[in-house]
Amino acid sequence: MNLIRTSLLSLIATSVKMLASLLIGKAVAIVGGPAGLATIGQFQNFVQIVLTAAKGGLDTGVTKYTAEYGGDEGKRRSVLSTAAWLCGATCVTVSLVLLIGARPLSEAFLMTSAYAYVIRLFGLTVCLFVVNSLLLAVVNGLQETRTYILVNIAQSLLTLFLTIGLIAWLGLVGALVALATNQSLVLVVLLWAIRHHAVIRWSNFRAGFDRAEAVRLLRYSAMTTVSAIVSPLTAVLVRDHIAGTLGQNAAGQWQAMWYVASVYLTVVTTSLAVYYLPKLSATLDHEDIRSELKQAFLIVMPIVTLSASAIYAARKWIVQLLFTDAFRPMLQLFGWMLLGDIVKMASWLLSYLMLAKAMTRAFVVTELLFSATFVLLAYVLVNRHGLVGVAYAYTANYVLYLACIVVVTRRFWRPVPFSAT
Known part of the structure; x- marks a missing residue:
């Protein structure tokens, strides 16, 4: 399955998720209006941070090594079992x-202790999320794109019905x-979708703990955990x-703009996660990597x-x-x-190389550095400029990030010098 077909299938899933x-x-x-x-x-950002910590940032590593080990059932069983212990x-x-x-967590993130019961409820259900994330990472690593996307569609619909029902019942x-x-x-x-799966069986997740596989997975954990925690923390x-500085309503305008951007980019980021990362992870030849990047x-860039x-x-x-008249100030963003x-x-098309090729130090340093520069x-x-200043900062930061990533990943995408024999 190539990137075009994966993108089309992802478009269906993303259309449902976007709706x-x-x-x-x-x-x-x-x-709730802008303040709500x-x-x-x-x-949402608090939930992202917690979920990343709860799954140990291991899903990307599980996807990579499930894809990389291919038909080696022994190695695959070892990585799945080790990931289950860590998670x-x-x-x-x-x-x-x-x-x-x-x-205290409710006071820190929501400015009131009134929602402490919501966080306790979160604590009771978070382990179920970890199981869901781990199993989806395995499905993705096995490159079973159809199953992966159909499950995402069904989960998006269930989320919609549950959320709208709860908002209608309890409001904000x-x-x-x-x-x-x-x-x-x-x-x-x-x-339900994997109930008869040949690989995703209980026996494959209780084969014991492998120290070498744990080290490999934790290298990826460092990268994905830093990215998934730093990004929402930066947003907070x-x-x-x-x-x-400008008031809670202005913060709501920025959140609405961020929301619009995240929704329409989901189709691209889903395709990258489903096809691009496993493909780059399994590709070792220099010219093949260049070909995947070029494709x-x-x-992606014309679509975006x-x-x-x-x-x-x-x-x-x-x-x-999508919103109400109270959100018109966001037009300037x-x-x-x-x-x-x-x-x-x-920049993301290039930065996926750091994930696929386990460039842990470079990935962590760039994530921390450019999250800090965005905040600054x-x-x-x-x-200096009011609300529109945050949009200036967003664009300027990604220009700097792209320039840095071009340099960091150049050994993977620049042509190999010709040498006569």
Whole structure:
């Protein structure tokens, strides 16, 4: 299955996911307004951080080594069993932290202890999410794209129905409860889909702990954990600064713009996760890597550029449809944010090489460095230019990041010098 076919299948799954996200976002905007959307954004970022810690950032490594070991059943069983041991340890630890520290965590991220019960509920269900994430990583590594995408479609629909039902019943609190539980309840869909699977069997996850495989997985854990924790933490810091400088409604405008960008880019990022990462991981020949990169750029960049252009042209209609009149100030963010998205996707196509080739040090350093520069640029430019300053910071940061990644990954994509024999 090539990138084009995977992208088309991903488009179907993403269309469902986008529709679900749009309906959920509209419901939150109506119930809570800009301030409510900012609160939901804070909790979403908290959920991302917790879920990454709970699964130990191991899903990318599981995908890579499941794909790389191919038909070697012994090695594959070893990596699955080792991953299960590691995930079990991390999810139990995180669950206890959530249950014990619910009140201070609620005060730190949601500015009130009133939602401590939501965090305790999250603590009770987080281990189910870890199981769901681990099994999906295995399906992805086996390159069973059809199953992977169909499960994602079903899970998106279940999330939609549960979330809309809870919002209708409990209002903004319902949205928080949905965020705390939906990631775990969708496990039932995946278990049904793989009930007769030849590889994903209980026996393959209890073969013991392999120290060498653990070291390999933890190298990936370091990369994915840093990325998945630093990104939402950065968003929290930037949103807090906007709220403290310009008010909670301004933070909600920024959250709405971030939400629009994340929704339309999902089709591309899904394709990269489903096809691109396993393919790069399994590809060892220099010219084949160059070929995959070239194909990805030729397919992905025109799609992202056309999508961003269409969204910019329809920005007024999008704000009216997805949100309410209270969100009109976000219109000033579209131009620079969409430009930043184009640059971001170009940089991500190259940065996936660092994941695929286990460039742990380079990946961690660049993630930490450019998360810090985004926060710094946002603080400076918001103070100087107001709300639009955060969009300036977003684009400027990704321009710097792209320039850095071009240099860091050049040995994989530049032509091999010809040498006469």
